Amino acid sequence: xxxxxxxxxxAPAGAKLMNWFENRFPTMFDAYRVHMAExxxxxxxxxxxxxGSLAMLVLVIQIVTGIFLVMHYKPDAALAFASVEYIMRDxxxxxxxxxxxxxxxxxxxVVVYLHxxxxxxxxxxxxxxxxxxxxxxxxxxxxxxxxxMGYLLPWGQMSYWGAQVIVNLxxxxxxxxxxxxxxxxxxxxxxxxxxxxxxxFHVIAVPLVLLGLVTAHLLAxxxxxxxxxxxxxxxxxPKGNRWSAxxxxxxxxxxxxxxxxxxxxxxxxxxxxxAIVFFAPEFGGYFLEYNNFIxxxxxxxxxxxxxxxYFTPFYSMLRAITSEMMYVLIGCTxxxxxxxxxxxxxxxxxxAVLAATALAVALMLSIDAKFWGVLVMGGAVVILFFLPWLxxxxxxxxxxxPSWHKYVYGLFVINFVVxxxxxxxxxxxxxxxxxxxxxxxxFGFFLLMPWWSRMGQPLAVPSxxxxxxx
Numbered sequence: 001x002x003x004x005x006x007x008x009x010x011a012p013a014g015a016k017l018m019n020w021f022e023n024r025f026p027t028m029f030d031a032y033r034v035h036m037a038e039x040x041x042x043x044x045x046x047x048x049x050x051x052g053s054l055a056m057l058v059l060v061i062q063i064v065t066g067i068f069l070v071m072h073y074k075p076d077a078a079l080a081f082a083s084v085e086y087i088m089r090d091x092x093x094x095x096x097x098x099x100x101x102x103x104x105x106x107x108x109x110v111v112v113y114l115h116x117x118x119x120x121x122x123x124x125x126x127x128x129x130x131x132x133x134x135x136x137x138x139x140x141x142x143x144x145x146x147x148x149m150g151y152l153l154p155w156g157q158m159s160y161w162g163a164q165v166i167v168n169l170x171x172x173x174x175x176x177x178x179x180x181x182x183x184x185x186x187x188x189x190x191x192x193x194x195x196x197x198x199x200x201f202h203v204i205a206v207p208l209v210l211l212g213l214v215t216a217h218l219l220a221x222x223x224x225x226x227x228x229x230x231x232x233x234x235x236x237x238p239k240g241n242r243w244s245a246x247x248x249x250x251x252x253x254x255x256x257x258x259x260x261x262x263x264x265x266x267x268x269x270x271x272x273x274x275a276i277v278f279f280a281p282e283f284g285g286y287f288l289e290y291n292n293f294i295x296x297x298x299x300x301x302x303x304x305x306x307x308x309x310y311f312t313p314f315y316s317m318l319r320a321i322t323s324e325m326m327y328v329l330i331g332c333t334x335x336x337x338x339x340x341x342x343x344x345x346x347x348x349x350x351x352a353v354l355a356a357t358a359l360a361v362a363l364m365l366s367i368d369a370k371f372w373g374v375l376v377m378g379g380a381v382v383i384l385f386f387l388p389w390l391x392x393x394x395x396x397x398x399x400x401x402p403s404w405h406k407y408v409y410g411l412f413v414i415n416f417v418v419x420x421x422x423x424x425x426x427x428x429x430x431x432x433x434x435x436x437x438x439x440x441x442x443f444g445f446f447l448l449m450p451w452w453s454r455m456g457q458p459l460a461v462p463s464x465x466x467x468x469x470x
Contacts, residue, residue, distance in 0.1 A: 035222055038244070040251030041258055042228035044467040048122070049226075049258075050265035051115035057266055058108045059214065063207065065101040073153070075199035077192040080155035081295045099281040105147055106287045107273060109310035112140060120387075121409060123396030124227040130388040132224065135217040137384045142210050144311070144381070149202040151308060152195065156292030161305045163198075164190045169318070172370040189298065230465045231396030237464050250465045286424070304426045312423025313416050314377045317442065319427060320435040321373035328440070329372070330364050333357060336447075376439065383446050390446055393453040395461050402456030408445070415441050 004023045007016055022029045072091050074083040087094035116136065119125055125133035152163045167190060171181040186193030225235055234248040241247050252258075282288040286309045291302050307315050321329075337357035341350045364372065395401055398409065419438045422431045 035218075036255040036259070037253055038247075039222055039254045040234070040241075040243075040247045041226045041254050042230075042232075042234050042465055043250055043252045043257075044228050044230065044465045045226075045258065045261065046229055048114075048118035048229070050262060051111045051118060053262040054111040054265060054269050055108065055115055056214075057269070058104050058111060059210075061100060061104045062108065065097050065104065066203070066207075068097045069101055070203055073199075075153070075196050077155065077195050077296075080153065080195060084154050096277070099277045102288050103273065103277050103281055103283075105150065106283070106308070106310065107269075108143065109147070111269075112143065113310075116140065116384075117413070119227075121398040122227055122229055123231050123391065123393070123398075125388045126227075126231075126391065126396050127388070128224045129221070129227060132217060132220045133388055134385055135213055135220055137381075139210065139213045139217060140384070141381055142206060142213060146202060146206045146210060147308070147310065149198040149206065152190075152198045153202065154292055155195065155296045156289075157294045157296055157300075157302055158289045158292040158305070160190060160296035160298070161302055162307055163194065165305055166307070167194070169370070169374050172368060172374055174367060174371065177371075227396070228465055229397060229399060230462060231400070232462060232465050234465065250467070306424050309420060309424060312421075313419040314380050314423075316419040316423040316435040317380050317439045318373040318377040319423075320432065320439040321369050321376050322432070322436075323369050325436050326364055326369050326372060328436070330361055332440075333360055333364070376443075380442060383443070387446070387449075390449040391453050392450050393458065395458045397461075400459040400461050402458060404456065405453075408452070411441070412445050415445075 005019060007019050011019075069087065072083060072087050072094065074080055084098070087098050089095075091097075119133065119136070148163075148166065152159045167181055167184050170184060171177040173180060182188065184194075184197075185191075186197050225233070228234070232250075234250040238249040239246055241249050241251065243253055276283060276287075282290070289308075306312065334357060337353050340353050344350055344353070393401060393405075398406060415438050419435060419442070422435045422438075425431055
């Protein structure tokens with residue numbers, strides 16, 4: 001047991017109160033020092049470094065508003081829609097809580113997408129931060145599951161039919177598909193059992209996993225230290241600053257420097273968030289679809305079923321995989337195998353590659369394209385986990401990579417936005433073709449990264465971060 005720290009009798013009352021708590025709960029104060037006051041972050045953080053804190057803010061908003069919604073929501077297929085209407089019309093400030101929760105879901109994905117893009121352009125997934133990136137990708141995957149399950153709960157037309165379409169996709173998996181879809185639904189159709197399962201996962205199970213991953217993400221980040229726009233490790237640089245002789249010279253305490261930085265970002269975010277909540281909560285039908293204000297009717301299918309906007313890039317990739325697209329994928333598989341065979345000198349490895357390619361082609365020809373669409377949709381998220389090992393550039397940050405790399409990343413963003421737009425549009429021949437090209441570009445960006453990331457002459461990386469006071 002640690003010794004109690006005593007203060008002089010004439011010490012201020014506030015100091016005495018703080019000392020009383022510190023003597024009885026030293027772990028909390030140690031955590032504050034390690035993760036806030038004595039956590040030295042690079043002094044050259046810019047605009048892109050606000051989105052992690054904003055994601056934490058939105059997570060708190062979602063948890064708090066979700067608790068109040070659960071107080072009045074009925075997870076019953078006969079009562080769910082009416083209970084949401086009751087919240088909106090009769091519960092005091094219920095409409096505000098509901099709109100904050102629905103807007104928060106979209107806001108969560110906005111800040112997470114921007115947070116991931118920052119990691120992409122500044123190489124925040126590179127050694128020694130691979131585990132930080134993996135935890136972040138796991139958060140993204142769990143967040144998608146949480147959003148999908150919550151999407152069913154209002155029990156409107158789009159909730160019901162969207163869940164029907166997505167759950168039925170699992171039935172395309174060979175052998176186990178039908179049983180897996182039945183297990184997820186809890187019945188032969190999306191109904192009361194499905195609603196209860198999704199409610200329990202959305203409210204209890206998935207949030208616990210999400211909170212655990214967020215904690216692991218932050219702990220892993222603070223163990224290895226934050227990256228910065230220059231991609232320079234401040235821990236390996238000179239030591240000593242005005243706060244500590246052993247601290248990195250190019251670091252500043254997270255508190256108060258970046259807490260103030262984040263408070264300003266939070267203020268701006270809340271202004272925008274409030275404007276949407278009060279003046280445009282449906283956001284033109286993207287945040288809350290108009291069809292979802294109609295009670296679920298199993299006998300009336302909407303003319304066009306599409307997921308919420310944050311799922312639409314991946315939904316576009318799912319729809320892009322048609323029977324004729326399978327021949328393109330077979331061609332890509334054979335071409336990749338030939339390149340692997342020509343680069344490899346081991347005859348045993350060549351034989352293994354050729355055998356694997358033959359098996360893959362046989363499976364692609366024999367299994368329905370719907371299954372491969374599901375595989376592509378899932379693979380579009382899973383491939384992000386491998387990014388630390390796909391990027392072979394000698395430098396981390398986009399600032400010091402060849403200038404044409406910026407255009408490649410720019411095209412990737414444009415392609416992702418186009419796929420998102422096509423995902424909310426009704427199917428069309430032109431849209432199908434564009435989404436097929438976009439899908440190939442999306443996977444090509446990552447699968448060819450070991451090759452193109454090495455190309456070009458990078459600029460000289462400075463030994464210390466570039467920083468100009470402002």
